[in-house]
Amino acid sequence: MDLIHYQLDLIDRHERERKYLVTDLLARAPLFVLALGLLAGVVAQDKLSLPAWVWVIIAGACAAVCALFTLRKPAGVFYFLAAGAAVCFVCGGAMRLEIYKQPVVNDIRFIVNDRMLATIEGVIVSEPVVAKGQGEDGGYLEKLFTSTSFYVDLKRAKTEDGWGQVGGRIRVRAGGEIADLLLGSEVRLYCWLDRIKGPGNPGQFDSQAYLARRNVYVAASVESSRAIEVRSAAKVNSFNGLRRTIKAKALALLLEKSQTQSEPENMLAALILGARSNIEPEMLDAFQRTGLLHILALSGGHVAVLAGIIVFMARAAGLGRIWRAVVCALFIILFAMAVPTYSPILRACIIGLFFCVSTAVLRRGNALNTLSLAAICLILYNPLEFYEPSWQLSFGCVLGMILFAPDIEAFLHTITSYKFMNEDGRRQMGFVRRGGAVVISALAAGFAAVAAAGPVLAYHFYNFTPLGAVWTVLTIPVVTVILVSGFFAIIVGVITPTAGYLLGQVSEFFAWVFGEMVKGIAYIDHTQVYTGAVSLWAVVLFCAMLVFLRFGYVPRRWVKAGVSLGCVGVIAGGVWAGKAGQGAELELVVFAVGHGQAIVAHAGDGRTYLFDCGSLSYPDVGARVVRPYLNYKGIGEVDAVFVSHGDADHVNGIKGTAGLAAKVMDAKSFKGSFKVLWPSGQEELTGNDSSTVVLLEAGGRKVLLCSDIEQFAQNRILAMYPELRADVVVMPHHGSSRTLDRGFIERLGPGYLIYSCAGREVEGAAEFSWAKSYFTASGGAIRVAVRDGNVAVGQF
Numbered sequence: 001m002d003l004i005h006y007q008l009d010l011i012d013r014h015e016r017e018r019k020y021l022v023t024d025l026l027a028r029a030p031l032f033v034l035a036l037g038l039l040a041g042v043v044a045q046d047k048l049s050l051p052a053w054v055w056v057i058i059a060g061a062c063a064a065v066c067a068l069f070t071l072r073k074p075a076g077v078f079y080f081l082a083a084g085a086a087v088c089f090v091c092g093g094a095m096r097l098e099i100y101k102q103p104v105v106n107d108i109r110f111i112v113n114d115r116m117l118a119t120i121e122g123v124i125v126s127e128p129v130v131a132k133g134q135g136e137d138g139g140y141l142e143k144l145f146t147s148t149s150f151y152v153d154l155k156r157a158k159t160e161d162g163w164g165q166v167g168g169r170i171r172v173r174a175g176g177e178i179a180d181l182l183l184g185s186e187v188r189l190y191c192w193l194d195r196i197k198g199p200g201n202p203g204q205f206d207s208q209a210y211l212a213r214r215n216v217y218v219a220a221s222v223e224s225s226r227a228i229e230v231r232s233a234a235k236v237n238s239f240n241g242l243r244r245t246i247k248a249k250a251l252a253l254l255l256e257k258s259q260t261q262s263e264p265e266n267m268l269a270a271l272i273l274g275a276r277s278n279i280e281p282e283m284l285d286a287f288q289r290t291g292l293l294h295i296l297a298l299s300g301g302h303v304a305v306l307a308g309i310i311v312f313m314a315r316a317a318g319l320g321r322i323w324r325a326v327v328c329a330l331f332i333i334l335f336a337m338a339v340p341t342y343s344p345i346l347r348a349c350i351i352g353l354f355f356c357v358s359t360a361v362l363r364r365g366n367a368l369n370t371l372s373l374a375a376i377c378l379i380l381y382n383p384l385e386f387y388e389p390s391w392q393l394s395f396g397c398v399l400g401m402i403l404f405a406p407d408i409e410a411f412l413h414t415i416t417s418y419k420f421m422n423e424d425g426r427r428q429m430g431f432v433r434r435g436g437a438v439v440i441s442a443l444a445a446g447f448a449a450v451a452a453a454g455p456v457l458a459y460h461f462y463n464f465t466p467l468g469a470v471w472t473v474l475t476i477p478v479v480t481v482i483l484v485s486g487f488f489a490i491i492v493g494v495i496t497p498t499a500g501y502l503l504g505q506v507s508e509f510f511a512w513v514f515g516e517m518v519k520g521i522a523y524i525d526h527t528q529v530y531t532g533a534v535s536l537w538a539v540v541l542f543c544a545m546l547v548f549l550r551f552g553y554v555p556r557r558w559v560k561a562g563v564s565l566g567c568v569g570v571i572a573g574g575v576w577a578g579k580a581g582q583g584a585e586l587e588l589v590v591f592a593v594g595h596g597q598a599i600v601a602h603a604g605d606g607r608t609y610l611f612d613c614g615s616l617s618y619p620d621v622g623a624r625v626v627r628p629y630l631n632y633k634g635i636g637e638v639d640a641v642f643v644s645h646g647d648a649d650h651v652n653g654i655k656g657t658a659g660l661a662a663k664v665m666d667a668k669s670f671k672g673s674f675k676v677l678w679p680s681g682q683e684e685l686t687g688n689d690s691s692t693v694v695l696l697e698a699g700g701r702k703v704l705l706c707s708d709i710e711q712f713a714q715n716r717i718l719a720m721y722p723e724l725r726a727d728v729v730v731m732p733h734h735g736s737s738r739t740l741d742r743g744f745i746e747r748l749g750p751g752y753l754i755y756s757c758a759g760r761e762v763e764g765a766a767e768f769s770w771a772k773s774y775f776t777a778s779g780g781a782i783r784v785a786v787r788d789g790n791v792a793v794g795q796f
Contacts, residue, residue: 031372106164124181144616172189200776255269307331344390759778
């Protein structure tokens with residue numbers, strides 16, 4: 001009988017939502033409407049760029065109308081005032097964005113237009129981050145690509161016109177690992193300044209847009225630590241110094257003091273304190289492919305575990321309710337100061353502090369209202385943070401759990417015949433049934449989060465993992481043990497170092513177990529869906545479908561199911577239409593990687609090949625250029641990887657492509673969509689002349705990939721293939737005129753020449769007036785498409 005009441009309660013809740021949805025929303029979570037208004041204002045101003053006085057007039061007119069309407073006291077005044085408040089918040093969001101974008105006096109963004117040499121002075125305002133280079137420890141490539149990055153708020157700058165006061169924030173990249181730079185230090189830099197450029201390759205991370213959302217438009221390049229002077233050390237008693245001290249102390253209490261940290265220690269530091277920089281790329285890729293990357297993003301779970309520990313210890317110490325709330329809030333603030341200030345953790349900390357306040361005043365907060373409060377706070381702090389994937393995933397997942405998890409949990413109880421509930425509708429108290437109820441609740445929350453995060457992941461990262469909720473439920477017990485023991489190790493370690501050390505060893509062991517679990521899941525899970533580039537309309541349609549499923553009222557369920565399936569079909573059709581190589585007999589992409597080469601070829605039979613993957617200009621082009629492009633095109637794996645020769649500028653990025661290294665093949669032994677012209681196998685070759693030359697042919701058109709061959713190999717190829725012609729030639733040795741026999745290109749007679757080179761190499765490249773030249777250094781990646789016997793060449 002009570003189970004029937006439980007079902008009736010669900011029906012009553014849905015019926016009330018259908019009739020009084022807006023009324024209940026305004027009564028229980030009024031901040032949700034205001035947060036939506038604030039977001040709408042930010043987006044509107046970002047797209048329209050209206051003068052601030054326009055929004056002031058709109059807000060003033062709205063306030064006046066609301067005041068007059070309220071004096072008359074008509075029916076529905078409650079809804080009218082809510083709409084007026086939302087409009088005012090729209091105007092407030094727009095004006096906040098306008099204020100945020102305002103440049104400072106003598107802003108550096110208006111001074112630097114082209115690359116220029118300068119001496120600058122300012123204060124370091126971010127923790128310096130060291131990025132290790134590729135290659136063997138201490139080798140040339142590691143030294144070449146190791147760098148230290150940080151942000152500087154400028155005070156003065158010296159250019160050709162002399163010293164002058166400047167303002168604004170810049171991003172600094174210094175060569176090598178620089179250990180003596182600290183947050184808050186005042187420095188002088190001898191550097192090159194340049195405008196931050198947009199991505200040169202499709203699917204690549206847009207650092208220009210990312211930094212512009214932080215009012216950073218100029219980057220500084222520093223050769224080494226010798227070009228940096230620390231003019232005054234960071235003040236320990238400053239806020240930044242306090243943050244640095246707290247973080248260092250927490251790390252020391254959590255980990256052993258050693259020169260090199262093990263993989264479990266790196267995992268532990270990432271899980272507890274958000275220090276992810278030392279985690280291996282292969283491990284990060286495993287997290288991404290299994291849908292478990294969110295566990296490394298410090299968020300509500302970390303704050304909840306920390307708050308639970310503090311409340312437990314405070315209660316054991318005999319503290320009253322108010323003092324427990326005060327101590328809990330203090331530790332949440334300390335935790336926020338010890339970890340990176342990303343959107344998920346800031347949201348979680350704001351919600352945690354609000355929870356402490358509501359506990360102290362004996363008020364039970366509404367989850368949606370509290371989430372909206374956190375959103376309002378972060379939007380007011382940085383209105384453009386809303387565009388960041390981390391912001392959208394953080395708030396979207398929590399919103400999805402609030403809106404959809406209860407119904408999903410009810411559905412899971414229905415299909416399990418309510419075996420994990422008591423007769424009165426509560427969870428069973430038996431161990432097995434209680435565990436089953438917990439699993440059902442966790443699965444419901446996980447599936448709700450996946451439904452909310454799916455469109456965001458597909459839009460920004462071009463893939464998602466449907467089974468991420470299942471793997472989260474499987475690993476969350478181990479993660480909970482790590483968090484509990486890790487936080488206890490830090491807190492207890494302050495009082496009794498021995499006990500803290502032992503707890504640290506326990507958390508380190510379980511961190512190792514967790515890492516092995518992630519690797520194992522990544523090995524068996526092949527359900528990751530590569531959507532390719534997804535349009536904004538598809539995301540909006542999917543979100544509208546979720547809202548319709550949750551709140552839409554249709555008398556017949558099959559109508560709702562049919563509409564939802566229709567939406568899914570339209571979205572799937574749009575995604576499929578954007579798949580790689582569709583309609584082209586051959587599609588070739590020559591990536592902009594500076595001095596190096598990386599080429600992806602999509603054959604007409606649906607296969608995808610990677611020819612070389614390396615660079616001496618940019619680090620890790622496999623992970624930063626090739627892999628994002630494949631995701632962008634909706635391709636999970638390539639069919640084969642071919643290496644022309646062993647020079648670093650052709651191979652050093654293969655490791656970063658995560659799994660593609662196992663696909664490396666010898667081009668000469670491959671039977672497929674192209675032909676290997678060189679080497680012939682009859683000469684003993686060394687150096688660049690040993691490079692593999694490949695001819696791709698489709699629709700009667702030919703594309704020749706010359707790699708790094710020099711004059712000897714060029715002449716031998718002409719002698720071996722006297723009738724050889726090509727419509728498109730990827731120039732030998734990056735187009736260098738020193739190693740090119742001009743007769744080689746003249747005999748081939750191409751209409752298009754492609755130069756994969758760095759900017760400094762453009763001037764010395766060999767060009768031909770009768771052929772159209774494309775430089776990756778000038779306009780980014782170059783696309784070659786053969787369709788219906790026609791060749792089209794252009795840049796992204």
